[in-house]
Amino acid sequence: MDAREKLEALEVVFTALAHASRRQILLTVHIRGGMSAGEIAGRFEYAWPTISRHLRLLEEAGLLTHEKRGLTRFYTVDYERLALAHHWFDWFEQGSDAKARPRSTGTKQRR
Amino acid sequence: MDAREKLEALEVVFTALAHASRRQILLTVHIRGGMSAGEIAGRFEYAWPTISRHLRLLEEAGLLTHEKRGLTRFYTVDYERLALAHHWFDWFEQGSDAKARPRSTGTKQRR
DNA sequence: GCACCGTTTAGCCTATCGGCTAAGTAGTCG
DNA sequence: CGACTACTTAGCCGATAGGCTAAACGGTGC
Numbered sequence: 700m701d702a703r704e705k706l707e708a709l710e711v712v713f714t715a716l717a718h719a720s721r722r723q724i725l726l727t728v729h730i731r732g733g734m735s736a737g738e739i740a741g742r743f744e745y746a747w748p749t750i751s752r753h754l755r756l757l758e759e760a761g762l763l764t765h766e767k768r769g770l771t772r773f774y775t776v777d778y779e780r781l782a783l784a785h786h787w788f789d790w791f792e793q794g795s796d797a798k799a800r801p802r803s804t805g806t807k808q809r810r
Numbered sequence: 811m812d813a814r815e816k817l818e819a820l821e822v823v824f825t826a827l828a829h830a831s832r833r834q835i836l837l838t839v840h841i842r843g844g845m846s847a848g849e850i851a852g853r854f855e856y857a858w859p860t861i862s863r864h865l866r867l868l869e870e871a872g873l874l875t876h877e878k879r880g881l882t883r884f885y886t887v888d889y890e891r892l893a894l895a896h897h898w899f900d901w902f903e904q905g906s907d908a909k910a911r912p913r914s915t916g917t918k919q920r921r
Numbered sequence: 922g923c924a925c926c927g928t929t930t931a932g933c934c935t936a937t938c939g940g941c942t943a944a945g946t947a948g949t950c951g
Numbered sequence: 952c953g954a955c956t957a958c959t960t961a962g963c964c965g966a967t968a969g970g971c972t973a974a975a976c977g978g979t980g981c
Contacts, residue, residue: 717828729902770948770957788896791840881927881978
């Protein structure tokens with residue numbers, strides 16, 4: 700994964716994490732070690748299609764993957780992408796010499 | 811800060827971090843150890859009021875604070891709120907027994 | 922006090938988000 | 952194959968996000 704891909708991944712991941720329900724879904728699936736779409740939907744007050752959309756978004760962000768088990772779809776957390784977002788915060792480590800780190804940290808920038 | 815406050819803080823922080831330009835602003839201000847609004851605006855391709863709005867949002871999220879220096883406003887990163895978001899990821903630590911951790915992880919939930 | 926500079930506020934406009942309901946699809950079981 | 956179950960897709964709709972320009976505002980310096 701090169702720098703540009705990483706940046707794009709970061710973008711979709713942070714976008715996905717921007718919604719409280721999606722963060723909660725992720726956490727719930729993690730704690731239970733995987734869940735079917737129905738189980739997830741059952742735990743929230745939203746209509747089923749709403750959850751379905753959140754699931755798709757999370758999957759597109761690479762934070763969830765699913766596997767078909769007959770009728771149901773079984774979702775599990777993909778920790779790699781999650782770690783990517785987690786490590787974004789490392790840029791802010793207090794004592795570190797920021798200069799020594801690789802460049803290309805963000806968005807469109809001048810000069 | 812009680813659990814509800816924490817949840818609300820998490821919400822605004824993740825919302826603020828959802829935009830690539832805002833992540834970049836935060837990072838830039840961190841690396842430079844503080845910057846004036848003008849310096850920040852100068853580094854991005856957006857119109858000044860657009861950056862000004864991003865700055866306000868970041869400040870409302872508690873991720874930036876500013877101090878008046880005569881004509882200019884000098885912004886610095888508030889690391890406490892940043893740490894809050896950073897620690898959200900701790901919920902997903904691999905080997906940990908999630909059950910042992912404090913409850914109240916997310917959003918409106920049934921049962 | 923007036924002009925100017927740095928920055929914000931107001932307000933507009935388009936696009937995306939995130940809910941919903943209704944309709945479709947795919948897999949299972951009698 | 953037909954009915955049921957587990958979801959998804961389509962499509963509507965109101966609210967929010969995020970650009971912009973123009974106008975206001977608060978300090979400084981002549």
